[in-house]
Amino acid sequence: MTLAARHKRPASPDPLLLPALGEAAVFLDFDGTLVDLAETPDGIHVPADLSALLTRLHERTGGATALISGRKVSDLDRFLPDFPGDVVGSHGAERRIGGRFERHSAADGPELEAVKTAARGWAEAHPGVLVEDKPVSIVLHFRQAPELLKPAEEEMAALVTAHEGFVLHHAKMALELHPEGVSKGAAVAALLDETFAGRTPFAAGDDRTDEAMMEEAISRGGLALKVGDGDSAATLYLDTPSEFRALLGAWLERT
Structure with a gap:
């Protein structure tokens, strides 16, 4: 395991670099961070001990542990049904804070459906492209057709130009179309200003x-x-995610 400052990788991790859990606000991505990536969104493996690890982290931070994911909130609930903390999904377009669920207003707008219809139509014409339909966005996955990523990027950029109020988001072997102003950064800022202030x-x-x-x-x-x-x-x-889970365990042990 190697925990390192940028451009320099020491031989071993040091949990002492991390703040005391009682004073911290912890924001965790899911895919690729807590669990390994897979060929399809449903193909991931959730380690048996992950739920207990996150529950302990939630308890030790006094509830200031949140999942901040590109997945739908309902997907995260399916994979981590016992997680007691706040959940932000769809890159911030959905969130359940303190048990209260909210969704971006674009979810009920005609423009979103027009964008989704156009993106689905392009994907259906190109075998190997996997479509993930979310409440406030649509994602095209290219792990099974990497050669289509570049032409898809050009097509989706044109689609964004044609539909005001949407942006194209790049992820690992994926492109996502979602409303402007939605980001994980904005979600974290809101939590730090409201629920997790002072941490x-x-x-x-x-x-x-x-x-x-x-x-x-x-x-x-x-x-x-x-x-x-x-x-x-x-x-x-x-x-790797396994190394990160081990670091979280060491952080819990230290504090």
Whole structure:
């Protein structure tokens, strides 16, 4: 296991780098951070001990542990039915905070359905592209057809130009169309301003979609950790989700 500052990887992790859990607000991505990525969204394996680990983290932070994911809230509930904390889904377009569920207003608008219809139509004409339909966005996955990622990017960019109020979001072998103003960074900022005020933020993610929340954590005097390869605003790195879960366990033991 290697935990490292950017551009430098010491031989062993140091949980002492992390704030005391009683003073921290912890923001965790799911896919690629807590669990390994899979060929399809439903193909992931959730380790048997992950639910208990997250419950302990939630208890030790006094409830200031939140999942911040690109998945729907209902998907996270399916994979982690016992998680007691706050959940932000669809990159911030859905959120359940303190037991109260909210969804972006675009979910009921005609423009969203028009965008979804056009994206689905393109995917249906290109075998191998997997469509993930979310309440406030649509995702095209290219792990089974990587050669289609570039032409899809051009097509989806044109679609965004044609429909005001939407943006194209890049993820690992995926493209997502969702409303403007939706981001994990905005979700983390809202939680730090409201529910978790006064705490030191710690954010962990693996993808470009996680950069906004990691930048938000750093801007608030906190820490950010990147799981896997790639340039990042994060100052800490680990190689795999299993190493990150081990770090969370060590953090719990230290405090």
